[in-house]
Amino acid sequence: MVLDQLGGWRGMVDASLPTIAFIVANGIGGLTVGIWAAVVSAVAVFVLRLVRRESIQQAISGLFGVAIAVFLAARSGEPRDFFVIGIIRNLAIGVVVLGSLLVRRPLVGVVAEFLAPSHLGSMAGHTLPSFRGRSRRGSEPVATEPGTVQPDPGSRGDDARPADPGPRRPWREDPRMLRAYGWLTVLWGGVFLVRGIVQYVLYRLDEVGLLGTSSVVLGLPVTAVQLGITLWVVARLHRHRAEEQPPA
Numbered sequence: 001m002v003l004d005q006l007g008g009w010r011g012m013v014d015a016s017l018p019t020i021a022f023i024v025a026n027g028i029g030g031l032t033v034g035i036w037a038a039v040v041s042a043v044a045v046f047v048l049r050l051v052r053r054e055s056i057q058q059a060i061s062g063l064f065g066v067a068i069a070v071f072l073a074a075r076s077g078e079p080r081d082f083f084v085i086g087i088i089r090n091l092a093i094g095v096v097v098l099g100s101l102l103v104r105r106p107l108v109g110v111v112a113e114f115l116a117p118s119h120l121g122s123m124a125g126h127t128l129p130s131f132r133g134r135s136r137r138g139s140e141p142v143a144t145e146p147g148t149v150q151p152d153p154g155s156r157g158d159d160a161r162p163a164d165p166g167p168r169r170p171w172r173e174d175p176r177m178l179r180a181y182g183w184l185t186v187l188w189g190g191v192f193l194v195r196g197i198v199q200y201v202l203y204r205l206d207e208v209g210l211l212g213t214s215s216v217v218l219g220l221p222v223t224a225v226q227l228g229i230t231l232w233v234v235a236r237l238h239r240h241r242a243e244e245q246p247p248a
Helices: 008-029 031-051 057-076 080-102 107-115 118-123 129-139 175-205 210-217 220-246
Strands: none
Touching: 008 031, 008 057, 008 080, 008 210, 031 057, 031 080, 057 080, 080 107, 080 210, 107 175, 118 129, 118 210, 118 220, 175 210, 175 220, 210 220
């Protein structure tokens, strides 16, 4: 499942915990307390995944990101610098995602078709009558006399094997799929850019509280909505591909 490949809902929540811990602790005890709270929460997530023998890929990337964030904040002495790496990441991802539209390679489509190819989903409901027919014919006893040649069943018109279906055209040559993936790419790239711009403005205004709040509000809740929309659209696209597949 695509969601599982992205770490699942729990992976998304775990990625938000260090930021939430920093926001709360910084507001209560200052920058040093906030830094330690972020570090402890990131390490706790990593250890918990190890104990439960779960995937630690997201936890490792989270540790790396928190390490950079606390380093920047500790070096400058400014709590707002904890969010610098996130601002840069959001702006960079937004530019890359939207830029993929210029080369007719909508990035959401590339990722979705890599994780859950639509042609596999459509072909799953089809059978292979040629194999089934061969197995049946091979299991039937045939009486032969020495020196006789058995006729080829495939040469008879009533038992002729049906023609194989033609090759599936790439999803980028399907106007409906290309258009849908294009709009999904605009959605994801636009949200990343909006998130980065909003946080950059708050960073310049040195509004640490609002900066942290926007990081959380524009993070997991918005991502959950985006992901729900994306999975719904991708499921419809897969059905579209399955319906247009010619019967075998």
